[in-house]
Amino acid sequence: MGLEINKLKQMYYDMNLIRRFEEKVDEHSKKGNIPGFIHLSIGQEAAQTGVMHVLTESDYKFPDHRSHGVCLLSGSPKKKVMAEIFAKKTGLCEGKGGSMHIADVEVGNMGNNAIEGSITATGLGTAYASKYRGEDNVTAVFMGDGTCGRGELHESMNMAASLKVPLVYVLVNNGYAISTKAEEAHSFPENLSDRAAGYDIPAEVVDGNDIEEVYNAMNRAVERARNGEGPSMVELLTYRWQGHFSGDPASYRPKDEVQKWKEEKCPIKNLRVKLENEGVASEKLDKLEEDASKEVEDMVEFALESPEPELEDAVKYIYAEPYESMKEGK
């Protein structure tokens, strides 16, 4: 199913936004303005954008460690995503979370957990809550190919299918877990998502760099979930252009492999060609790119100018309901 031109244009904007965002994050990480380590998703923008265009703010989303784009497109004030990564008080988690722990519960971003795979189990719970309350929102959990090694995923699939909860497993297969190729450390017949069949869970494998394929596959999975037909898996085949984290030289990968993905499979370039073929003027697309760059520049400015958290924030929220015996003066 071909998507409307307007939708594709919005997607084009969003993909550019993610790319610019990641480039800036990389730059400021290297400059020392961003603390900690950072996982970039340059090259994977279609996978993130296509999925997020299907989900709404009332759906529960569990981004993984490589999910700035997911957070950006969740519906949050975008500059607050950037500010969070900069560890600023104006960030979505007031600077307490950082790149790997970004949540915005108001728009259904339930936050990442840097223990890979554990959100596949946590997502069971939001999905069960939707069913429990008779609501039609769905839960989407993101995970990489390497994360498929985790036992928690399997416990999750077994229970999700058995309880028939509205859960979609978004498997972003970029071929590598740090330095390790999926086929080197895992065993599966053809695709990692073939395993879903063992739980009677339908799975689809699509080109994760083709935004229309991503959108359509995700849409089918979400529809099934909303209709009460239970969990699905969507496997998106893609590639990360950078190393595992910002600064990783990624010498474990052949150079021509990277080159090939950049040249032949750039999700942004390919959508641009498609849009131009559909008759969208090149200037219009340039303008979208510029606007995206501008929006990201503004985010960076906001983040740079924002204050750090207060020291008193350090001991805030340890207990949601503090105990009488812990109160001041006791």
Add this chain to the structure above:
Amino acid sequence: MGLEINKLKQMYYDMNLIRRFEEKVDEHSKKGNIPGFIHLSIGQEAAQTGVMHVLTESDYKFPDHRSHGVCLLSGSPKKKVMAEIFAKKTGLCEGKGGSMHIADVEVGNMGNNAIEGSITATGLGTAYASKYRGEDNVTAVFMGDGTCGRGELHESMNMAASLKVPLVYVLVNNGYAISTKAEEAHSFPENLSDRAAGYDIPAEVVDGNDIEEVYNAMNRAVERARNGEGPSMVELLTYRWQGHFSGDPASYRPKDEVQKWKEEKCPIKNLRVKLENEGVASEKLDKLEEDASKEVEDMVEFALESPEPELEDAVKYIYAEPYESMKEGK
């Protein structure tokens, strides 16, 4: 493939031995002579016997919580299995282990672990050791249908297949995990073992109460493992006649279901019929039964007469290599 009469007669003896053994354990558990709780495998004797007749003393075996029969047929002095269950110093683990922690490393019984499923991961290691050393022994791990819920099993399958280790998953599917039917709490297409396909692991489902089917399926799996073809799964469909533990009234099961299995699918009775049809004299079979009873009586006597462990055993073996700073007088 039909088995030789002599082999079948030996199996007949062994199945009777297990049944008598379990009956006596039940009796003495109820009498208070056996401490703790006890999981009996009456009704599942063919599954245990068929598998154990394929394995040798040099193979690594990881029995599960319902595996007295597996321990009995491992090659250990059998009375020491009984004595262990009675918590006696003469037991295989000197009374420290009990029903759920019986090991006899000399004959490849690597011991149970009462955290269900964790041996599926531990078994990876013995299997890897065989491959590492270029030996042709295999590892067999036992697990129930309920245990298939554990994430560790899936981590194990993924790694076992990827490393191509000689490991056989013996799935003893008796339909229930305590009170919960497999199909109530798990989701799978037709059989639980269908999941093995997701890891490119061959699986076979057989009538677990037909000893020849069990033996042949296990034999194929073990052959594959010995030939360096990697892991397999064997699913044995069976039923436990008693409750989950000795004393469990098992009111969660329909009475006629139990009745049906007892009448139509008794593995011992069915083998007897087969042997009689093959021309083995009824008296011969009676004699085997009597001998088995006698052997079990002797075990009980041995266990009853054996001494308890010494108090000093309580603090022995905490560290394999005790530290200088912990030595007497320090």
Add this chain to the structure above:
Amino acid sequence: MRELKFSQALNEALHQEMERDEDVFVLGQDVGKMGGDFGVTKGLWKKYGDRRVIDTPLSEAAMLGLSNGAAFTGLRPVVEIMFADFITECFDQIVNNSAKAHYMFSGQLTAPIVLRTANGGGFRAAYHHSQNPEAWLMNIPGITVVAPTTPYEAKGLLISSIRSENPIVFFEHKMLYSTSGEVPEESYELELGKAKVKREGSDVTIIASMKMCEYALQAAEELAKDGISVEVIDPRTLVPFDKETIFDSIAKTNRVVVAYEAPKTGGYGAEIAGMLNDEMFEFLKAPVKRVASKDSPVAFSPKLEDYILPNYNEVLEGIKEVVEY
């Protein structure tokens, strides 16, 4: 007043809370049709059905994951982990998710789960069904650990735990399930984070919970005959610890015994002793005596198990030793 068993008191708490609040649901292995391995969830499935009472597979990690996720949306899951030894299977979800979610997302969500689990030895169940893992949970800021001793406390503390916004690990000592005691019929809460002076005394304080608290009360009774006045404090909440109640007591008695069933080294009493040494140094007239298990796994043989676990006599002698110091 009417008497109930410990397990019945817990059962009544669950019935009343599920009745009161549609958001409360329970999950665990065999909690439904069978009513739980120790009967604590009896009758719930019949009354509330599959939606609010889930029989799970053996998937402790996913059970905790489900609980956390549901709690994030405001539901109140009560998850039964059949034996406390199995929290090792879901330890990540407890440590890295339940305990931290509220903090790391800066207060945006809470994780009001209750993880009920049967701990303790004496059941002849050996290594994997006998442990007292409270110390594994003591160095995880954000977690609350609750441990009732009587049926009255079992009911009141479970109700408070379900209503709390904090993630809670709720220990049920398996040797207490069949003990009886008075329990009001109506619903009631007992304050979390608050210790209870169960017997007043002036010569020595003993801090003990669950089965050890029973021993402590018995020993206090016995020692009273010799003119030794023992104050018995049940922490009820093990983490965070109610310093105030204990400090007040020590200021009076100047002598302390801490009794716990886990291995001595690195156990619960280590922190209490450390804390008292630090904050009540001038008041202590004798070392804080710890009566605890040998530093050993819990063996199967009853003879060995009884030797490894702390017993009544050791509690009694421990108190005497401190008094005579």
Add this chain to the structure above:
Amino acid sequence: MRELKFSQALNEALHQEMERDEDVFVLGQDVGKMGGDFGVTKGLWKKYGDRRVIDTPLSEAAMLGLSNGAAFTGLRPVVEIMFADFITECFDQIVNNSAKAHYMFSGQLTAPIVLRTANGGGFRAAYHHSQNPEAWLMNIPGITVVAPTTPYEAKGLLISSIRSENPIVFFEHKMLYSTSGEVPEESYELELGKAKVKREGSDVTIIASMKMCEYALQAAEELAKDGISVEVIDPRTLVPFDKETIFDSIAKTNRVVVAYEAPKTGGYGAEIAGMLNDEMFEFLKAPVKRVASKDSPVAFSPKLEDYILPNYNEVLEGIKEVVEY
């Protein structure tokens, strides 16, 4: 003598042990081709290939399972758990298998595994890559916990750990990886279970390991200028604890500080304080001072992280406080 970085010293230990003993093999995520997240396994795969250097999937439980099973047969697996926070994923295998196997099967087998893992904060890596989980391992009889501070110790203790018959959790503080120090080229062992007096002093004893030991030595140097003589003890093995060395020191100084990076309550120092209170009561002239992290998760913001973790100044002030008590 030649200087090496901490990570290089570990790497050399692995090279030498694999060379010496065919039964030693390593496994972990990215330990092969990439040489480990922190470079500790560099060059091993090239030299020893897939058989002895296994790049695993993200399967911490199975990685430990594999290690345990292989160890039961006499092999000597060294398994890398990338960050110490992830031991929650394989906690069952450590607690219920590694620690107990030798005991519960009455000595029939041993579990000589080494679980290497990077712990500690200061890396701006937040909640799930910054924890100091040694206290979770202190109440598990059978486990040994080793924690080197210098490159010299890193090499010697790792070699001893690999040769030990006991299951060992080996902490590598991630902020130490790039520190340098003298390391002999030849293979050598350092005794496990033995603490090291790193500086002699007479006024006060500070017990500190890993990064906190660096602070302690620095503070001792600083305080010497004011005429305060600080004895610095590095436990090296955290579990089991070398009482003798510490008790000898306290008998001399009568004052103690314990510094550790984990949250204060229920942390490593709790046991030390409790033990000293119990066994060295008459010798203590001041409360055992614990300098530790706030009772909080480790936040992402560097400003908050620095505030939460114990710093050099707190160590310095802590020592002064005890001296002046």
